Amino acid sequence: MENCIEASDLGFAYSTQLILANVNFALKKSESLAILGQSGCGKSTLLRLIHQLLTPDDGSIHINGQSSILFQDDRLLPWKTCMDNVRLALARRSLTGSAQTEQITCLFKKLQIPEVSNQYPHTLSGGMRQRVALARALINQPDLLLLDEPFAAVDHFTRQALIVELHQLRQTNPVSMVLVTHNIDEALFLSDRILILGNTPTSVQYSVEIPGLPTDWQNFYQSKKVASIKVDILSILDTLQQ
Numbered sequence: 001m002e003n004c005i006e007a008s009d010l011g012f013a014y015s016t017q018l019i020l021a022n023v024n025f026a027l028k029k030s031e032s033l034a035i036l037g038q039s040g041c042g043k044s045t046l047l048r049l050i051h052q053l054l055t056p057d058d059g060s061i062h063i064n065g066q067s068s069i070l071f072q073d074d075r076l077l078p079w080k081t082c083m084d085n086v087r088l089a090l091a092r093r094s095l096t097g098s099a100q101t102e103q104i105t106c107l108f109k110k111l112q113i114p115e116v117s118n119q120y121p122h123t124l125s126g127g128m129r130q131r132v133a134l135a136r137a138l139i140n141q142p143d144l145l146l147l148d149e150p151f152a153a154v155d156h157f158t159r160q161a162l163i164v165e166l167h168q169l170r171q172t173n174p175v176s177m178v179l180v181t182h183n184i185d186e187a188l189f190l191s192d193r194i195l196i197l198g199n200t201p202t203s204v205q206y207s208v209e210i211p212g213l214p215t216d217w218q219n220f221y222q223s224k225k226v227a228s229i230k231v232d233i234l235s236i237l238d239t240l241q242q
């Protein structure tokens, strides 16, 4: 399979509540896809189906490779240090303790995580905890990184810094990515394509290609092209709400 994800006529219901119906899309290797849609339309459900936390009721979804997921809350274990939280993700690999420490320390540096290895999560800021959670998601070098509103719980400036850092990380390590978000700027800056989901039962209503946007945050914010695509997306979301 050439693609990283192939979803065909995907359908899913929570008991009798039909959430997804006839969802079709594919994700190419190294491509980054953002998913937008109204609250409650089924974006997180789709992400959980991709990560195989849920099983489809209809159709199929195939994943080529290993996926890793980052949620809005960091889900770090409070009784373990930051280093040991990430170490847990390496448990199935036959690495010595010192090799694990070396890999984690190297990734912490890449993600601009300062000397917090021996600290417990509650002693860190929300943004730093989320960085450690991102390290845990990336430590096994997944083929596919799934992000469920990963920066929604941090302040504006931390969010901006995390978005830029994730973008830079993808320049050196072009992992395939699916990002669920309500933030159109974040979707445009971090993805190659945006899927807009309709109301429940949800299917893909629009697929918007977004090539050629500025790749540095300052120019991105001031770009007329970005502003124009945002207006288009807002108008689509408005139409779907009616």
Ligand SMILES: Nc1ncnc2c1ncn2[C@@H]1O[C@H](COP(=O)(O)OP(=O)(O)OP(=O)(O)O)[C@@H](O)[C@H]1O
Residues within 6 Å of the ligand: 014, 019, 037, 038, 039, 040, 041, 042, 043, 044, 045, 046
């Ligand atoms: N475990 C569950 N059991 C039953 N219903 C659920 C469950 N999880 C989600 N739902 C319902 O499924 C629908 C879709 O939820 P989902 O979280 O996928 O939407 P979403 O688009 O990600 O929402 P938001 O943007 O608000 O996070 C909602 O009506 C929600 O209440």
